[in-house]
Amino acid sequence: MTRALLVVDVQNDFTEGGSLAVDGGAEVAARITEHLRDRRGEYAHVVATRDHHVDPGGHFAEVPDYVDTWPAHCVVGTGGEELHPRLDRGPIEAVFDKGEHAAAYSGFEGRADGVALADWLRARGVDAVDIAGLTADHCVRATALDAVREGFAVRVLLPLTAGVAAATTEAALDQLRGAGVELTGDVHRPVRHS
Numbered sequence: 369m370t371r372a373l374l375v376v377d378v379q380n381d382f383t384e385g386g387s388l389a390v391d392g393g394a395e396v397a398a399r400i401t402e403h404l405r406d407r408r409g410e411y412a413h414v415v416a417t418r419d420h421h422v423d424p425g426g427h428f429a430e431v432p433d434y435v436d437t438w439p440a441h442c443v444v445g446t447g448g449e450e451l452h453p454r455l456d457r458g459p460i461e462a463v464f465d466k467g468e469h470a471a472a473y474s475g476f477e478g479r480a481d482g483v484a485l486a487d488w489l490r491a492r493g494v495d496a497v498d499i500a501g502l503t504a505d506h507c508v509r510a511t512a513l514d515a516v517r518e519g520f521a522v523r524v525l526l527p528l529t530a531g532v533a534a535a536t537t538e539a540a541l542d543q544l545r546g547a548g549v550e551l552t553g554d555v556h557r558p559v560r561h562s
């Protein structure tokens with residue numbers, strides 16, 4: 369197997385202090401950096417995706433429902449769109465941007481220098497992907513399901529993910545299992561400080 373690591377949407381707006389922050393997001397960034405420090409050799413390639421919004425229409429809402437509509441996030445040209453500083457950019461060979469003018473949950477909707485993610489991976493002989501990043505119940509879920517559809521063997525590294533909400537994360541994990549995705553470890557559940 370020729371395996372790649374896909375780092376999904378580890379961006380400032382999805383981490384603590386961002387406009388659509390997920391508990392544990394910054395720690396996920398740090399854990400992915402550790403994972404790559406220890407296990408870079410298991411991957412032929414490492415790539416990242418970014419939510420990259422200009423005017424995504426109904427994806428943003430003044431009063432979001434946090435299911436289909438969201439506060440403005442990852443707007444092109446803002447710091448919120450940048451990859452989190454605790455994510456080591458060194459190993460990342462290409463960044464695939466998605467969602468300029470519409471919601472795009474899956475990294476497979478992304479392009480880097482005009483090349484779609486699936487084409488980029490296949491051109492390099494990749495047939496298996498590990499997926500990490502944010503969020504487990506939305507963009508990681510959608511990216512993993514598309515990876516299966518595109519014919520890759522897929523693992524989601526649960527300790528290197530975090531979800532928006534417990535119920536939607538559980539539902540996502542059931543859906544991924546049903547689709548043939550291998551789930552490794554336990555989903556990261558940060559301690560809430562209130």
Ligand SMILES: [Zn+2]
Pocket residue numbers: 419421427441442467471472
């Ligand atoms: Zn978005």
